[in-house]
Amino acid sequence: MMERLTGAERQIALMICVVMAIVGLVMAAAGRGDPMGSHGAIVLIAAGIVTCFVLRAIGEPEPAEDRTTSYYDDPTKAGLVIALFWAVVGMGMGVWVAAQLAWPDLRFDAAWSSFGRIRPVHTSGVIFGFGGNALIATSYHVMQRTSRARLAGHVSPWFVLLGFNLFCIVAASGYLMGVTQSKEYAEPEWYADIWLVIVWVVYFVLYIRTLARRNEPHIYVANWYYLAFILVVAILHIVNNLAVPASLTGAKSYSAFAGVQDAMTQWWYGHNAVAFFLTAGFLGMLYYFLPKRAERPIYSYRLSILSFWGIVFFYIWAGSHHLHYTALPQWVQTLGMTFSVMLLVPSWASAGNALMTLNGAWHKVRDDATLRFMMVAAVFYGLSTFEGSFMAVRAVNSLSHYTDWTVGHVHAGAMGWVALITFGSIYSVVPLLWKRETMYSWKLVEWHFWLALAGTVIYVFAMWNSGIVQGLMWRTYTDSGTLAYSFTDTLVAMHPYYVARACGGALFLTGAILAAYNVYMTIRHAPEKRPERDYPTSSEATEPAVPAAE
């Protein structure tokens, strides 16, 4: 793949690899005896692997292609394959975590396999590994198509993609070694955080520079969502991770915030991670791939603009609903609650917009599992945002908080919305990128759809039941005013639901494995399709320009 870089670009890539290798070496030497040392070794190895790829290309002749005539899709392709890899790893971890909760012996008595360590491997693996790579890859695709401009640069897309994956690997391996700053979804320590800032700034600059080259007067709304995702995640990440390392040769650091300020900063981050990582970016996917697949323009473009700004400005204030009944001032809790309820409006506007787009094309939804993935994703988006706004009401939260109801809500959003829209987008973009007629097997797509839907429904219903049973048991008092149930009683009551959840998760995981297999076989074996037109045209002209060869 590196053969398509020019000589100068290959040299820049090589220089970055060398710098990374030196950084890895310094970390390994300085952090000896600390997890930071192992991370140094990982950085060194990663730099070595990329160096091998670059060196193999360095002696090759310069690429002969005319770069003005095609989009640059190599990083997109790599990103999609990596996302599927993380899907299998992250969801596999999820099934293991679920199984441990049902059958605790499955820990096998090792330190690294304890619940507290593999749980963040699951959450980061699916959110950042699977979701993040899918977002980066599809954003490369969408920014080029909607701007009708090639990516602004050939090294930086690779830097962002591979750099982000280095972050994911450092994060996941760190958890297994016990490294954490104990902030949910922001567990990695200070050096990983600094690295992510660098990667993210390059990503932002790449996006802006590509948009600056655009050939369309108006920036299509999907780009706004992707940009909000990149920009706000950068702000959240920097503020929440402000910390002072205990020493420059070790992983441990101390947060710049304390007490309830620390909690509020964390959940301002945490909720907006949901908003801008798990929602805004994926809405970008929805607004591009759903109309594209349905071959119908979005139902109301104006509504999509309104809901964009609604989501951006309401979400920022909603984080305090994670801290109901805590030391946080009452009015801040009420503020978060109010904004969470208002959030329902732009959220349902987006979900409704998606479904109305399909109105009139239901026969396509029936026949095409790929489009069905996207439709069901929009339904689950509507469902989980309704549930979220409901749970944010303080009185409801007093029942749901700390229970499995929250976990059920999370996975209605994460599996039903995030994962399904991603799989739908992957199925619609893979044949296009690899220039195949269709996916290798549409039957497998169909199987995946039903496995994923069944898995999600089983998971979510199990957790709703478990959560409400648990919450009610916790608040049942006897006549003499003591608690009616011990904690162990609640665990016994939850056990069947935990078993059901593990089974539902296993179905979902099976679907993801089928997807990975199907994509692999599509790349390897599906019949090729010759593109009808593959030469430049301006969006003004409906007719293509005369190709150079004719």
Next chain:
Amino acid sequence: MDLTHDLTSVIAKSFGLFYLIALSVGITVYAYWPSLGKRFDKAANSILDDEDGPCR
């Protein structure tokens, strides 16, 4: 002047309220500005046929 709890809550309840109202009015006006309708329609349709390669 200290950034006290009282001060921040007063700012949130006054300035915060008005800037959000101004913002929502501004955005609604932008989204429904009649002469922009054509541009939005064109944008909505532009993605349906974009595989013919970039212009630059």
